[in-house]
Amino acid sequence: xxxxxxxxxxxxxxxxxxxxxxxxxxxxxxxxxxxxxxxxxxxxxxxxxxxxxxxxxxxxxxxxxxxxxxxxxxxxxxxxxxxxxxxxxxxxxxxxxxxxxxxxxxxxxxxxxxxxxxxxxxxxxxxxxxxxxxxxxxxxxxxxxxxxxxxxxxxxxxxxxxxxxxxxxxxxxxxxxxxxxxxxxxxxxxxxxxxxxxxxxxxxxxxxxxxxxxxxxxxxxxxxxxxxxxxxxxxxxxxxxxxxxxxxxxxxxxxxxxxxxxxxxxxxxxxxxxxxxxxxxxxxxxxxxxxxxxxxxxxxxxxxxxxxxxxxxxxxxxxxxxxxxxxxxxxxxxxxxxxxxxxxxxxxxxxxxxxxxxxxxxxxxxxxxxxxxxxxxxxxxxxxxxxxxxxxxxxxxxxxxxxxxxxxxxxxxxxxxxxxxxxxxxxxxxxxxxxxxxxxxxxxxxxxxxxxxxxxxxxxxxxxxxxxxxxxxxxx
Amino acid sequence: xxxxxxxxxxxxxxxxxxxxxxxxxxxxxxxxxxxxxxxxxxxxxxxxxxxxxxxxxxxxxxxxxxxxxxxxxxxxxxxxxxxxxxxxxxxxxxxxxxxxxxxxxxxxxxxxxxxxxxxxxxxxxxxxxxxxxxxxxxxxxxxxxxxxxxxxxxxxxxxxxxxxxxxxxxxxxxxxxxxxxxxxxxxxxxxxxxxxxxxxxxxxxxxxxxxxxxxxxxxxxxxxxxxxxxxxxxxxxxxxxxxxxxxxxxxxxxxxxxxxxxxxxxxxxxxxxxxxxxxxxxxxxxxxxxxxxxxxxxxxxxxxxxxxxxxxxxxxxxxxxxxxxxxxxxxxxxxxxxxxxxxxxxxxxxxxxxxxx
Numbered sequence: 001x002x003x004x005x006x007x008x009x010x011x012x013x014x015x016x017x018x019x020x021x022x023x024x025x026x027x028x029x030x031x032x033x034x035x036x037x038x039x040x041x042x043x044x045x046x047x048x049x050x051x052x053x054x055x056x057x058x059x060x061x062x063x064x065x066x067x068x069x070x071x072x073x074x075x076x077x078x079x080x081x082x083x084x085x086x087x088x089x090x091x092x093x094x095x096x097x098x099x100x101x102x103x104x105x106x107x108x109x110x111x112x113x114x115x116x117x118x119x120x121x122x123x124x125x126x127x128x129x130x131x132x133x134x135x136x137x138x139x140x141x142x143x144x145x146x147x148x149x150x151x152x153x154x155x156x157x158x159x160x161x162x163x164x165x166x167x168x169x170x171x172x173x174x175x176x177x178x179x180x181x182x183x184x185x186x187x188x189x190x191x192x193x194x195x196x197x198x199x200x201x202x203x204x205x206x207x208x209x210x211x212x213x214x215x216x217x218x219x220x221x222x223x224x225x226x227x228x229x230x231x232x233x234x235x236x237x238x239x240x241x242x243x244x245x246x247x248x249x250x251x252x253x254x255x256x257x258x259x260x261x262x263x264x265x266x267x268x269x270x271x272x273x274x275x276x277x278x279x280x281x282x283x284x285x286x287x288x289x290x291x292x293x294x295x296x297x298x299x300x301x302x303x304x305x306x307x308x309x310x311x312x313x314x315x316x317x318x319x320x321x322x323x324x325x326x327x328x329x330x331x332x333x334x335x336x337x338x339x340x341x342x343x344x345x346x347x348x349x350x351x352x353x354x355x356x357x358x359x360x361x362x363x364x365x366x367x368x369x370x371x372x373x374x375x376x377x378x379x380x381x382x383x384x385x386x387x388x389x390x391x392x393x394x395x396x397x398x399x400x401x402x403x404x405x406x407x408x409x410x411x412x413x414x415x416x417x418x419x420x421x422x423x424x425x426x427x428x429x430x431x432x433x434x435x436x437x438x439x440x441x442x443x444x445x446x447x448x449x450x451x452x453x454x455x456x457x458x459x460x461x462x463x464x465x466x467x468x469x470x471x472x473x474x475x476x
Numbered sequence: 477x478x479x480x481x482x483x484x485x486x487x488x489x490x491x492x493x494x495x496x497x498x499x500x501x502x503x504x505x506x507x508x509x510x511x512x513x514x515x516x517x518x519x520x521x522x523x524x525x526x527x528x529x530x531x532x533x534x535x536x537x538x539x540x541x542x543x544x545x546x547x548x549x550x551x552x553x554x555x556x557x558x559x560x561x562x563x564x565x566x567x568x569x570x571x572x573x574x575x576x577x578x579x580x581x582x583x584x585x586x587x588x589x590x591x592x593x594x595x596x597x598x599x600x601x602x603x604x605x606x607x608x609x610x611x612x613x614x615x616x617x618x619x620x621x622x623x624x625x626x627x628x629x630x631x632x633x634x635x636x637x638x639x640x641x642x643x644x645x646x647x648x649x650x651x652x653x654x655x656x657x658x659x660x661x662x663x664x665x666x667x668x669x670x671x672x673x674x675x676x677x678x679x680x681x682x683x684x685x686x687x688x689x690x691x692x693x694x695x696x697x698x699x700x701x702x703x704x705x706x707x708x709x710x711x712x713x714x715x716x717x718x719x720x721x722x723x724x725x726x727x728x729x730x731x732x733x734x735x736x737x738x739x740x741x742x743x744x745x746x747x748x749x750x751x752x753x754x755x756x757x758x759x760x761x762x763x764x765x766x767x768x769x770x771x772x773x774x775x776x777x778x779x780x781x782x783x784x785x786x787x788x789x790x791x792x793x794x795x796x797x798x799x800x801x802x803x804x805x806x807x808x809x810x811x812x813x814x815x816x817x818x819x820x821x822x823x824x825x826x827x828x829x830x831x832x833x
């Protein structure tokens with residue numbers, strides 16, 4: 001992975017930068033000892049590492065603003081970090097960067113049930129947002145797999161999704177407002193508890209901008225009442241094609257489940273060996289979850305059974321109890337861990353039109369044989385967001401590169417059939433160099449113009465998202 | 477000038493020497509209307525995949541054509557786009573590009589999100605004449621910056637839309653409307669109780685002469701069940717349940733029918749839902765509430781500065797008809813960013829000059 005050369009001037013000024021940061025930050029908020037900065041050398045894309053110049057852990061928006069103002073003034077690159085769970089390298093540092101971590105900003109600031117929102121500091125973890133309101137029967141909908149650890153700040157940066165976004169939408173659909181600090185240290189309030197933006201929808205473009213437009217320190221989030229109940233059904237099929245066709249039929253029938261999850265044979269076998277969820281021996285399976293009262297769930301599951309029966313399922317298993325529901329979800333939730341037992345893996349994240357599902361799965365199988373690396377598919381089928389997991393061995397020289405080349409082939413295929421490179425993980429450094437596959441120069445130029453406005457010096461997380469040669473003239 | 481293809485649009489923009497007024501169907505003449513008219517008539521549905529719940533159409537496609545096409549497959553645009561022609565006294569047929577440019581969403585916004593939430597991709601021509609695409613035709617897409625949202629509601633000031641892509645939803649086979657005869661002052665409390673219930677409310681508003689209305693949609697048995705439970709929740713306000721919307725209450729709400737043909741200035745306030753009735757009362761009480769109280773349509777005497785009358789309020793007001801700036805001035809740092817974006821996307825200041833500030 002190519003990264004820009006660190007600025008010699010910044011590296012040489014490390015002591016001065018740290019001293020100036022300490023002038024307004026408490027002692028424990030500035031980390032500069034190389035033994036300690038190493039803890040921040042990577043995120044969940046751990047194949048790539050680089051210890052930063054220093055790390056700051058501010059406790060207030062004013063401290064964040066002061067840090068950014070100083071770095072802007074001294075020309076120091078800044079890499080914002082929520083909880084460091086990015087799978088795309090979104091918070092991977094460079095040697096000349098100050099990592100600005102939000103871990104200490106995790107308070108709940110306001111809960112307003114009458115107006116259905118919660119305002120939190122952005123370092124708060126996703127799951128603990130729901131934790132603050134579930135006692136009253138409410139929840140925050142976006143639920144990325146990493147929700148126990150990941151921070152709202154990172155969710156906003158990457159516009160994170162989750163298994164239940166088929167019904168509830170992703171982060172951008174549940175975000176009402178942010179406090180954003182620009183690289184120049186200016187505090188900007190965007191959006192809020194009222195419905196629409198007054199002028200341009202800046203909130204819409206900040207969400208998903210991968211920490212390149214500013215640092216989000218506070219967020220106003222839409223909250224929802226928990227449904228009365230939820231129940232999954234597991235349906236086994238004799239081929240990927242049939243499972244794909246069943247997904248399309250469920251959607252066409254006007255049923256809107258909260259989740260439709262898909263697993264193929266390699267994944268089913270791996271999870272069975274790993275956690276013995278009792279999945280059927282079949283080529284593909286769907287887990288479909290419906291919500292509501294018991295009678296409403298029964299109505300929806302009845303329709304789904306009718307549709308599935310038309311596709312000759314190998315098995316149709318409705319959860320009759322909370323224990324059975326848990327077992328149905330067990331395999332799906334253990335899938336990444338199970339595939340991890342087979343070796344190192346790379347998790348892709350392309351989205352495709354649902355109609356292209358069977359064809360893309362077939363092609364992925366062919367690509368897998370061509371490259372000689374095993375691949376398993378487990379993903380959100382309702383919205384076409386795929387997660388092929390390519391198994392490789394990082395200790396065999398050349399295998400990581402081989403795996404990356406194979407991943408690139410699959411992502412190009414996603415774009416070719418009308419889809420995109422990433423559905424919920426973000427571009428980061430991982431897919432940066434593939435952006436030209438999806439976008440023409442004018443498309444990228446328009447996006448970079450937005451960064452020009454928010455961060456004219458291109459100091460904020462600048463070596464991400466856009467191919468280095470495309471952004472070179474701007475990064476200076 | 478009228479353009480019927482993206483290519484013609486590019487030529488029109490490249491050849492422009494004077495500011496342009498971007499027009500779709502001409503049914504939302506809001507704010508400054510300066511410049512030579514450029515009518516976008518790039519029309520037609522280029523892709524519709526009911527099985528994938530996706531549709532792509534030219535920006536100049538009539539809204540009615542899209543609604544008819546998806547209705548034929550038992551689907552719909554989730555955000556319930558509203559026509560404003562009658563309330564603004566503007567003839568013509570709303571186009572889908574106009575709906576996007578104004579980010580128009582109807583009552584279902586409280587459940588299904590705004591227009592911008594269903595919009596998954598678009599193409600536009602910027603002020604330099606370059607064609608830009610963003611998003612695509614898939615439902616989940618975080619590849620690069622989300623210019624789709626930025627363009628929605630930008631009123632043609634950043635670029636001229638040529639194509640838009642949406643995700644759709646199945647149309648609900650059944651619905652029920654609960655009607656409660658409550659005064660405006662009590663509306664937000666009733667609507668908050670409904671929206672804060674577990675019963676998945678898909679509309680919550682207040683109409684003069686009718687009262688508070690709450691909608692539930694979905695499968696037949698589910699609607700029956702939820703309407704019953706919601707009646708319990710709202711029992712204090714004695715709801716009446718209507719299984720058919722024969723009177724077209726939701727259309728009245730979306731299109732603000734009570735104000736059709738009425739004289740006076742027309743304003744739209746976006747506020748915290750619980751503040752809606754108070755703001756409406758300060759404006760004189762000639763109001764329609766949508767989005768649980770978060771959207772206030774108000775009719776005031778000509779020449780009234782409704783912003784001053786309604787203050788203090790958190791939110792913003794749009795003057796749809798009257799002698800005041802259509803869009804509320806923004807806080808300085810936000811205004812600076814917006815100005816910066818307009819300058820980058822439309823460096824010659826060609827598009828809808830003065831409309832948004």
